[in-house]
Amino acid sequence: MSFSSFFSKQAQKPSGLFGRIVMANIFDIGNAYLNEMVNDALAIENNDHVLDIGCGTGKLIRKMVNKISEGYIEGVDFSHSMVSIARKKNIKQINEGIVKIVEGDFDSLSYQNESFDKACSVNTIYFWPKPEITAKKISSILKPGGLLFLAFEDMQQLQQRNLNHDVFRFYTLEKVEDLLYRSGFRAIEIISKTKRKLKFHCVIAKK
Numbered sequence: 763m764s765f766s767s768f769f770s771k772q773a774q775k776p777s778g779l780f781g782r783i784v785m786a787n788i789f790d791i792g793n794a795y796l797n798e799m800v801n802d803a804l805a806i807e808n809n810d811h812v813l814d815i816g817c818g819t820g821k822l823i824r825k826m827v828n829k830i831s832e833g834y835i836e837g838v839d840f841s842h843s844m845v846s847i848a849r850k851k852n853i854k855q856i857n858e859g860i861v862k863i864v865e866g867d868f869d870s871l872s873y874q875n876e877s878f879d880k881a882c883s884v885n886t887i888y889f890w891p892k893p894e895i896t897a898k899k900i901s902s903i904l905k906p907g908g909l910l911f912l913a914f915e916d917m918q919q920l921q922q923r924n925l926n927h928d929v930f931r932f933y934t935l936e937k938v939e940d941l942l943y944r945s946g947f948r949a950i951e952i953i954s955k956t957k958r959k960l961k962f963h964c965v966i967a968k969k
């Protein structure tokens with residue numbers, strides 16, 4: 763397997779020692795700016811119920827949880843390595859029942875309809891095998907008027923990296939907007955920011 767395929771598959775679903783150490787650090791450092799952007803956009807309120815899809819090492823959950831006392835944050839990730847790191851990072855709030863981190867494939871898990879105020883997913887859309895099914899599922903579990911925060915790197919910079927295109931699917935802003943409109947969302951707002959010549963987007967869509 764080429765390094766490009768190996769690395770892309772690790773980004774999609776980190777595993778083993780490489781996943782636990784190398785990918786966890788890459789996610790924590792490399793994705794920090796985009797997660798900070800999403801954390802600001804989320805504007806978490808005290809009693810929000812939030813779902814983080816593909817929560818990785820649980821760092822965004824760690825940030826959100828400081829802002830709630832009556833709310834609830836749930837993370838989901840299908841990588842065992844990521845789930846164990848995310849659980850360790852949020853152990854106090856898990857024991858208090860404020861946070862839950864579930865190991866599983868988001869597309870296959872069952873959720874109660876209209877149970878979350880907000881959902882977010884950072885740097886995971888590239889790996890959605892059936893984007894419309896995933897986006898519709900997110901819509902179904904959001905309360906009416908609930909918000910989705912979908913964050914990803916600009917397509918042009920991703921294209922310059924040595925990533926495997928069978929694993930990574932790249933999206934333009936227009937493609938994401940179109941996907942969300944087709945999946946039952948409306949009132950789409952876009953936040954785009956640049957840091958050290960790298961461009962990041964967060965699409966906010968209302969159910």
Ligand SMILES: C[S@@+](CC[C@H](N)C(=O)[O-])C[C@H]1O[C@@H](n2cnc3c(N)ncnc32)[C@H](O)[C@@H]1O
Pocket residue numbers: 773774775776789790793797815816817818819838839840841844866867868869883884885886889890
């Ligand atoms: C590139 S990482 C991003 C992690 C984190 N959101 C961040 O910004 O650092 C993608 C994460 O999504 C998870 N993931 C990808 N597809 C998934 C799925 N269908 N269900 C659950 N988790 C998934 C992977 O295991 C991985 O931890």
